[in-house]
Every structure is written in C-alpha cells, then in structure tokens.
Amino acid sequence: MSTRRAFLWGMAAATLAVGMAAAPLSFAQPRPAVAERLGLKGYDPVAYFTLGVATLGVADHELVWDGVRYRFANAWHRDLFRADPDKYAPQFGGQCAMNMANGNLRESDPTIWTISDGRLYVFASAAGSERFRQDSGTNATKASGNWQNLKRSPGP
Template sequence: MRTQFVGRSLLATLISVAAALAVLPSSAQAYDENSTSALNVDAQGIAVKGHDVVAYFMDGAPTPGKPEFSVKHDGVTYQFATAAHRDAFKASPAKYAPQYGGFCAMGVALGRKLDGDPTAWKIVDNKLYLNVNKDVQKKWLEDVPGNLVKADGSWPQIKTKAPKDL
C-alpha cells in the first residue's frame, strides 16, 4: 500500500513539474539551443545575465554586476558589483560559480538544459543553484536533496549536449 502511495506521489510531482516546464516561454530555454557548452552564457559570453555571483554569498541577494568589474574564467565573463567581489571570485572561482554551468537546477534534475534566472536562486551547502523561474524553483525546493541527487546523476550525460537535443 505504501509503495503505491509513494509511486503515485512521485508520479504526481513529475507530472506537475513537466506541466510547468511545458508551458514555459521559449525564452526559458538556454540562450543558444544549439550550443554544446556546459556553461550558460548570453550572446556576449556573459554568465548569469551579468549578475554578481559573489553577491549571493556576501550580500544574500542577486545584484547586477558592472562591466568595469569583470573577469574571464573558463572562457566566460563574470561581472561583479565591486572590485572586492571580483577579487574574491578570482581567488576562488569554483566557490562562487553557479552549479550546472548556470543552467536551471530543476531542469538538470529532469535531464534538460534550461536557462537560469538570477532571481530564482538558492545557496545549498555553500553552492549556488539557479532555476528557470520562481514557479519551477518552488517545485525544486520541495525536495532539494532528491533533486540534487537526480541533477548530479544527469549532469555528466547532458552537460555537453545541445539543449535542443535533450
């Protein structure tokens, strides 16, 4: 009896998340549907839509960066609100860079590469995660540990695939 309930509960969750993903506007897709990059960037190669990734940790809020405080890491440009944030990133980029290359954590859990929204974020175990929007983030937050297990399992298989191929 319990197995049936768990199965139905899981199925209901998957259906509701799939429905949420199905009605996303096309802008929710990763920037370049043909890119096989593991990093989600805009047309200028800027990560997190120009938001300061250090600010999430230091200030607890999404903060737009400034071009004058930018640094390139792994071929991607990160922008920061202050020189101090830029320098903190330069000293330890892996500490601040978003997980799954800045793609939506829930999307990755479902085997998809969706755009990350800088305002739909969460720090878990000192790691930054983005989601495609706040509605999808609500679903992701219902089972963060389970969703991270799923995402960590699917990321190696999808990170170098084009979003249109998933």
C-alpha cells in the same frame, strides 16, 4: 644604364611592388576574439552569498573562468571569486537546476535562486525553485548526474 640592366631593374621593382601589394593578403588576418558567454546574464555570483540579493555586475569588474565571463558589482567580489571560483560559480553552468534534475537544459532567470549546502542554484521559474527546495539533496544529486551528460550539449 644598359638595356639588360634596365630590364632586370624593372623586373625586380615590379616583383617587389607586386609582393608588397599582396603582402597583406598573404598574412593571416587577426580574427575577432570570440566573446565568452556572459554568465548569469551579468549578475554578480558573489553577491548572492555576501549581499543575499541578486545584484547586477559591471563591465569594469569582469573575470573569465571556465570559458564563462562573469561580472561583479565591485573589485572585492571579483577577487573573492578569483580566489575560490568553485565556491561562488553557479551550479550546472547557470542552467536551471530543477530542469537539470529532470534531465533538461533550460536557461535560468538569475533573479530566481537559492543557496543550498553552500552552492548557488538558479532556476527558470519560482515553481521550479520551490520544487527543488522540497528535496534539494536528491534534486542536486540528480542534476549533477544529468549535468555530466548534458553539459556538452549546445544548450537552449
């Protein structure tokens, strides 16, 4: 092999080796998926309607809706939710409904809840739930108005 050919062959091999070594660095690495917020702290939103009790869901029966990951006690509940999420999803993104009526974001306790006018409301405390129920129509209307302004807030 001539000196010139050997030199060019060596340069090509070196360029290829450097390119292959750098290749993984030049491609965008997959970013880990951002986990959606777990709605209702893992409680099944459909169970409030069908069972009348706060029931923990299981990871085997999850569904992401509107950027929130919900868990269900069984596949039937998941499928009911999928068919009509507006019916079963908690109002105000699962934030405390009474605090929302007062213009505040506050995390709720999904074991403190009520269904009013066919909608699921969750609360931070039993006292808040009781105050909400005393005038649920007015409180729901106030909370809905406040939710329009607060839903984009970072939250508690």
